[in-house]
Amino acid sequence: MIAIDNVLISDEVVEEQFVCDLTKCKGGCCEDGDAGAPLLKQELDHLNNYYEVIKPYMTPQGIRENEKQGRYVYDRHFGWVTPTIEGQICTYAFRDAQNVIKCGIEQAYLDGKLPWKKPISCHMFPIKMSQSEVDPSMEYLNYEPREDLCSAACKLGKKLKVPAYVFLKDAIIRHYGEEFYATLDATAQHLKEQKG
Structure with missing residues:
Protein backbone atom coordinates (compact mmCIF):
# COMPACT_ATOMS: atom_id res chain seq x y z
CA MET A 1 0.00 0.00 0.00
CA VAL A 19 -3.45 -0.03 -21.86
CA CYS A 20 -7.04 0.19 -23.17
CA ASP A 21 -7.50 -1.72 -26.41
CA LEU A 22 -10.73 -0.26 -27.81
CA THR A 23 -10.50 -2.37 -30.97
CA LYS A 24 -11.02 -5.44 -28.75
CA CYS A 25 -13.29 -4.30 -25.89
CA LYS A 26 -15.31 -1.78 -27.97
CA GLY A 27 -15.64 0.51 -24.94
CA GLY A 28 -17.61 -2.13 -23.06
CA CYS A 29 -16.95 -0.48 -19.66
CA CYS A 30 -19.60 2.10 -20.67
CA GLU A 31 -22.33 -0.55 -20.67
CA ASP A 32 -21.05 -3.29 -18.36
CA GLY A 33 -21.61 -2.93 -14.64
CA ASP A 34 -24.11 -2.74 -11.82
CA ALA A 35 -24.94 0.96 -12.32
CA GLY A 36 -23.98 4.02 -14.37
CA ALA A 37 -20.72 5.92 -13.86
CA PRO A 38 -20.24 7.22 -10.29
CA LEU A 39 -20.37 11.03 -10.11
CA LEU A 40 -18.78 13.55 -7.77
CA LYS A 41 -21.04 16.28 -6.32
CA GLN A 42 -19.57 18.99 -8.61
CA GLU A 43 -20.14 16.72 -11.63
CA LEU A 44 -23.90 16.87 -10.97
CA ASP A 45 -23.63 20.63 -11.53
CA HIS A 46 -21.61 20.05 -14.70
CA LEU A 47 -24.35 17.79 -16.09
CA ASN A 48 -26.98 20.43 -15.31
CA ASN A 49 -24.91 23.35 -16.63
CA TYR A 50 -23.67 21.67 -19.82
CA TYR A 51 -26.57 19.34 -20.62
CA GLU A 52 -27.75 21.28 -23.68
CA VAL A 53 -24.17 21.21 -25.05
CA ILE A 54 -23.87 17.43 -24.47
CA LYS A 55 -27.34 16.57 -25.79
CA PRO A 56 -26.46 16.68 -29.55
CA TYR A 57 -23.85 13.94 -28.89
CA MET A 58 -26.38 11.62 -27.27
CA THR A 59 -28.62 9.03 -28.90
CA PRO A 60 -32.39 9.66 -29.07
CA GLN A 61 -32.83 6.74 -26.65
CA GLY A 62 -30.31 8.24 -24.21
CA ILE A 63 -32.13 11.59 -24.30
CA ARG A 64 -35.50 9.86 -23.71
CA GLU A 65 -34.10 7.97 -20.70
CA ASN A 66 -32.68 11.18 -19.21
CA GLU A 67 -36.07 12.84 -19.62
CA LYS A 68 -37.61 9.89 -17.76
CA GLN A 69 -34.94 9.29 -15.07
CA GLY A 70 -33.14 12.61 -14.78
CA ARG A 71 -29.59 13.68 -15.75
CA TYR A 72 -28.21 11.57 -12.88
CA VAL A 73 -29.77 9.03 -10.51
CA TYR A 74 -29.05 7.90 -6.96
CA ASP A 75 -27.88 4.33 -6.45
CA ARG A 76 -27.81 3.02 -2.86
CA HIS A 77 -24.47 1.24 -3.43
CA PHE A 78 -22.64 3.78 -5.59
CA GLY A 79 -24.24 7.12 -4.74
CA TRP A 80 -24.92 9.51 -7.65
CA VAL A 81 -24.40 7.85 -11.05
CA THR A 82 -25.19 8.48 -14.70
CA PRO A 83 -28.48 6.92 -15.83
CA THR A 84 -28.40 3.83 -18.04
CA ILE A 85 -30.62 2.46 -20.78
CA GLU A 86 -32.29 -0.68 -19.42
CA GLY A 87 -29.50 -1.20 -16.87
CA GLN A 88 -26.87 -1.39 -19.59
CA ILE A 89 -25.29 1.37 -21.71
CA CYS A 90 -24.79 4.84 -20.17
CA THR A 91 -27.31 7.39 -21.47
CA TYR A 92 -24.44 9.72 -22.41
CA ALA A 93 -22.78 7.11 -24.65
CA PHE A 94 -23.07 6.44 -28.38
CA ARG A 95 -21.57 3.91 -30.82
CA ASP A 96 -19.25 5.09 -33.60
CA ALA A 97 -18.97 3.67 -37.12
CA GLN A 98 -16.69 0.87 -35.82
CA ASN A 99 -19.29 -0.03 -33.15
CA VAL A 100 -17.00 1.31 -30.40
CA ILE A 101 -18.86 2.94 -27.52
CA LYS A 102 -17.80 6.56 -27.10
CA CYS A 103 -18.70 9.16 -24.48
CA GLY A 104 -20.89 12.05 -25.64
CA ILE A 105 -19.53 14.23 -22.83
CA GLU A 106 -15.94 13.56 -23.89
CA GLN A 107 -16.78 14.13 -27.56
CA ALA A 108 -18.25 17.55 -26.73
CA TYR A 109 -15.04 18.30 -24.77
CA LEU A 110 -12.81 17.16 -27.66
CA ASP A 111 -14.82 19.41 -29.99
CA GLY A 112 -14.05 22.36 -27.69
CA LYS A 113 -17.67 22.77 -26.59
CA LEU A 114 -17.16 22.35 -22.83
CA PRO A 115 -14.31 22.51 -20.28
CA TRP A 116 -15.14 19.21 -18.52
CA LYS A 117 -13.78 16.00 -20.06
CA LYS A 118 -16.05 13.35 -18.52
CA PRO A 119 -16.79 11.88 -15.06
CA ILE A 120 -13.50 11.29 -13.24
CA SER A 121 -14.62 7.73 -12.39
CA CYS A 122 -14.63 6.97 -16.15
CA HIS A 123 -11.34 8.77 -16.78
CA MET A 124 -9.62 6.85 -13.94
CA PHE A 125 -10.87 3.38 -14.98
CA PRO A 126 -9.62 0.67 -14.20
CA ILE A 127 -8.60 2.42 -10.98
CA LYS A 128 -11.57 2.62 -8.64
CA MET A 129 -11.73 5.51 -6.18
CA SER A 130 -13.58 5.04 -2.90
CA GLN A 131 -13.84 6.83 0.43
CA SER A 132 -13.21 5.26 3.81
CA GLU A 133 -16.42 4.69 5.75
CA VAL A 134 -14.52 5.24 9.01
Whole structure:
Protein backbone atom coordinates (compact mmCIF):
# COMPACT_ATOMS: atom_id res chain seq x y z
CA MET A 1 0.00 0.00 0.00
CA ILE A 2 1.30 3.46 -0.94
CA ALA A 3 0.20 6.51 1.09
CA ILE A 4 0.26 10.00 -0.43
CA ASP A 5 -1.43 12.71 1.64
CA ASN A 6 -4.80 11.22 2.58
CA VAL A 7 -4.89 8.73 -0.33
CA LEU A 8 -4.04 5.04 0.07
CA ILE A 9 -3.03 3.43 -3.24
CA SER A 10 -2.90 -0.32 -3.74
CA ASP A 11 0.47 -1.65 -4.96
CA GLU A 12 -1.28 -3.09 -8.04
CA VAL A 13 -1.83 0.45 -9.35
CA VAL A 14 1.94 0.75 -9.93
CA GLU A 15 2.75 -2.95 -10.47
CA GLU A 16 0.07 -4.06 -12.94
CA GLN A 17 0.28 -3.12 -16.60
CA PHE A 18 -2.70 -1.84 -18.57
CA VAL A 19 -3.45 -0.03 -21.86
CA CYS A 20 -7.04 0.19 -23.17
CA ASP A 21 -7.50 -1.72 -26.41
CA LEU A 22 -10.73 -0.26 -27.81
CA THR A 23 -10.50 -2.37 -30.97
CA LYS A 24 -11.02 -5.44 -28.75
CA CYS A 25 -13.29 -4.30 -25.89
CA LYS A 26 -15.31 -1.78 -27.97
CA GLY A 27 -15.64 0.51 -24.94
CA GLY A 28 -17.61 -2.13 -23.06
CA CYS A 29 -16.95 -0.48 -19.66
CA CYS A 30 -19.60 2.10 -20.67
CA GLU A 31 -22.33 -0.55 -20.67
CA ASP A 32 -21.05 -3.29 -18.36
CA GLY A 33 -21.61 -2.93 -14.64
CA ASP A 34 -24.11 -2.74 -11.82
CA ALA A 35 -24.94 0.96 -12.32
CA GLY A 36 -23.98 4.02 -14.37
CA ALA A 37 -20.72 5.92 -13.86
CA PRO A 38 -20.24 7.22 -10.29
CA LEU A 39 -20.37 11.03 -10.11
CA LEU A 40 -18.78 13.55 -7.77
CA LYS A 41 -21.04 16.28 -6.32
CA GLN A 42 -19.57 18.99 -8.61
CA GLU A 43 -20.14 16.72 -11.63
CA LEU A 44 -23.90 16.87 -10.97
CA ASP A 45 -23.63 20.63 -11.53
CA HIS A 46 -21.61 20.05 -14.70
CA LEU A 47 -24.35 17.79 -16.09
CA ASN A 48 -26.98 20.43 -15.31
CA ASN A 49 -24.91 23.35 -16.63
CA TYR A 50 -23.67 21.67 -19.82
CA TYR A 51 -26.57 19.34 -20.62
CA GLU A 52 -27.75 21.28 -23.68
CA VAL A 53 -24.17 21.21 -25.05
CA ILE A 54 -23.87 17.43 -24.47
CA LYS A 55 -27.34 16.57 -25.79
CA PRO A 56 -26.46 16.68 -29.55
CA TYR A 57 -23.85 13.94 -28.89
CA MET A 58 -26.38 11.62 -27.27
CA THR A 59 -28.62 9.03 -28.90
CA PRO A 60 -32.39 9.66 -29.07
CA GLN A 61 -32.83 6.74 -26.65
CA GLY A 62 -30.31 8.24 -24.21
CA ILE A 63 -32.13 11.59 -24.30
CA ARG A 64 -35.50 9.86 -23.71
CA GLU A 65 -34.10 7.97 -20.70
CA ASN A 66 -32.68 11.18 -19.21
CA GLU A 67 -36.07 12.84 -19.62
CA LYS A 68 -37.61 9.89 -17.76
CA GLN A 69 -34.94 9.29 -15.07
CA GLY A 70 -33.14 12.61 -14.78
CA ARG A 71 -29.59 13.68 -15.75
CA TYR A 72 -28.21 11.57 -12.88
CA VAL A 73 -29.77 9.03 -10.51
CA TYR A 74 -29.05 7.90 -6.96
CA ASP A 75 -27.88 4.33 -6.45
CA ARG A 76 -27.81 3.02 -2.86
CA HIS A 77 -24.47 1.24 -3.43
CA PHE A 78 -22.64 3.78 -5.59
CA GLY A 79 -24.24 7.12 -4.74
CA TRP A 80 -24.92 9.51 -7.65
CA VAL A 81 -24.40 7.85 -11.05
CA THR A 82 -25.19 8.48 -14.70
CA PRO A 83 -28.48 6.92 -15.83
CA THR A 84 -28.40 3.83 -18.04
CA ILE A 85 -30.62 2.46 -20.78
CA GLU A 86 -32.29 -0.68 -19.42
CA GLY A 87 -29.50 -1.20 -16.87
CA GLN A 88 -26.87 -1.39 -19.59
CA ILE A 89 -25.29 1.37 -21.71
CA CYS A 90 -24.79 4.84 -20.17
CA THR A 91 -27.31 7.39 -21.47
CA TYR A 92 -24.44 9.72 -22.41
CA ALA A 93 -22.78 7.11 -24.65
CA PHE A 94 -23.07 6.44 -28.38
CA ARG A 95 -21.57 3.91 -30.82
CA ASP A 96 -19.25 5.09 -33.60
CA ALA A 97 -18.97 3.67 -37.12
CA GLN A 98 -16.69 0.87 -35.82
CA ASN A 99 -19.29 -0.03 -33.15
CA VAL A 100 -17.00 1.31 -30.40
CA ILE A 101 -18.86 2.94 -27.52
CA LYS A 102 -17.80 6.56 -27.10
CA CYS A 103 -18.70 9.16 -24.48
CA GLY A 104 -20.89 12.05 -25.64
CA ILE A 105 -19.53 14.23 -22.83
CA GLU A 106 -15.94 13.56 -23.89
CA GLN A 107 -16.78 14.13 -27.56
CA ALA A 108 -18.25 17.55 -26.73
CA TYR A 109 -15.04 18.30 -24.77
CA LEU A 110 -12.81 17.16 -27.66
CA ASP A 111 -14.82 19.41 -29.99
CA GLY A 112 -14.05 22.36 -27.69
CA LYS A 113 -17.67 22.77 -26.59
CA LEU A 114 -17.16 22.35 -22.83
CA PRO A 115 -14.31 22.51 -20.28
CA TRP A 116 -15.14 19.21 -18.52
CA LYS A 117 -13.78 16.00 -20.06
CA LYS A 118 -16.05 13.35 -18.52
CA PRO A 119 -16.79 11.88 -15.06
CA ILE A 120 -13.50 11.29 -13.24
CA SER A 121 -14.62 7.73 -12.39
CA CYS A 122 -14.63 6.97 -16.15
CA HIS A 123 -11.34 8.77 -16.78
CA MET A 124 -9.62 6.85 -13.94
CA PHE A 125 -10.87 3.38 -14.98
CA PRO A 126 -9.62 0.67 -14.20
CA ILE A 127 -8.60 2.42 -10.98
CA LYS A 128 -11.57 2.62 -8.64
CA MET A 129 -11.73 5.51 -6.18
CA SER A 130 -13.58 5.04 -2.90
CA GLN A 131 -13.84 6.83 0.43
CA SER A 132 -13.21 5.26 3.81
CA GLU A 133 -16.42 4.69 5.75
CA VAL A 134 -14.52 5.24 9.01
CA ASP A 135 -12.69 8.42 7.94
CA PRO A 136 -14.39 10.26 5.01
CA SER A 137 -11.24 12.33 4.44
CA MET A 138 -9.34 9.12 3.56
CA GLU A 139 -9.55 7.88 -0.02
CA TYR A 140 -8.61 4.52 -1.54
CA LEU A 141 -7.36 3.83 -5.07
CA ASN A 142 -7.63 0.21 -6.15
CA TYR A 143 -6.78 -1.45 -9.45
CA GLU A 144 -9.96 -3.22 -10.56
CA PRO A 145 -10.09 -4.13 -14.27
CA ARG A 146 -13.02 -6.26 -15.41
CA GLU A 147 -11.76 -9.83 -15.76
CA ASP A 148 -13.12 -10.69 -19.23
CA LEU A 149 -13.73 -7.23 -20.63
CA CYS A 150 -10.24 -5.90 -19.81
CA SER A 151 -8.17 -9.00 -20.65
CA ALA A 152 -7.07 -7.41 -23.97
CA ALA A 153 -6.04 -4.20 -22.13
CA CYS A 154 -4.01 -6.21 -19.59
CA LYS A 155 -2.34 -8.09 -22.45
CA LEU A 156 -1.55 -4.89 -24.37
CA GLY A 157 -0.23 -3.24 -21.20
CA LYS A 158 2.17 -6.16 -20.63
CA LYS A 159 3.24 -6.10 -24.27
CA LEU A 160 3.97 -2.36 -24.17
CA LYS A 161 5.26 -2.54 -20.53
CA VAL A 162 3.01 0.35 -19.40
CA PRO A 163 2.03 0.38 -15.71
CA ALA A 164 -1.63 1.25 -15.02
CA TYR A 165 -0.74 4.52 -13.26
CA VAL A 166 1.34 5.66 -16.28
CA PHE A 167 -1.54 4.88 -18.66
CA LEU A 168 -3.77 6.96 -16.38
CA LYS A 169 -1.32 9.83 -15.92
CA ASP A 170 -3.66 12.50 -17.38
CA ALA A 171 -6.59 11.35 -15.23
CA ILE A 172 -4.48 11.21 -12.04
CA ILE A 173 -3.04 14.69 -12.67
CA ARG A 174 -6.50 16.04 -13.55
CA HIS A 175 -7.90 14.86 -10.21
CA TYR A 176 -4.95 14.98 -7.80
CA GLY A 177 -2.46 17.37 -9.43
CA GLU A 178 1.09 17.25 -10.83
CA GLU A 179 2.79 16.96 -7.45
CA PHE A 180 0.72 13.94 -6.45
CA TYR A 181 1.57 12.17 -9.72
CA ALA A 182 5.28 12.99 -9.39
CA THR A 183 5.29 11.49 -5.87
CA LEU A 184 3.45 8.38 -7.10
CA ASP A 185 5.90 8.00 -9.98
CA ALA A 186 8.94 8.40 -7.71
CA THR A 187 7.49 5.83 -5.28
CA ALA A 188 6.82 3.40 -8.14
CA GLN A 189 10.42 3.76 -9.39
CA HIS A 190 11.74 3.22 -5.85
CA LEU A 191 9.64 0.06 -5.38
CA LYS A 192 10.81 -1.23 -8.77
CA GLU A 193 14.47 -0.72 -7.83
CA GLN A 194 13.93 -2.47 -4.49
CA LYS A 195 12.53 -5.51 -6.25
CA GLY A 196 15.53 -5.44 -8.56
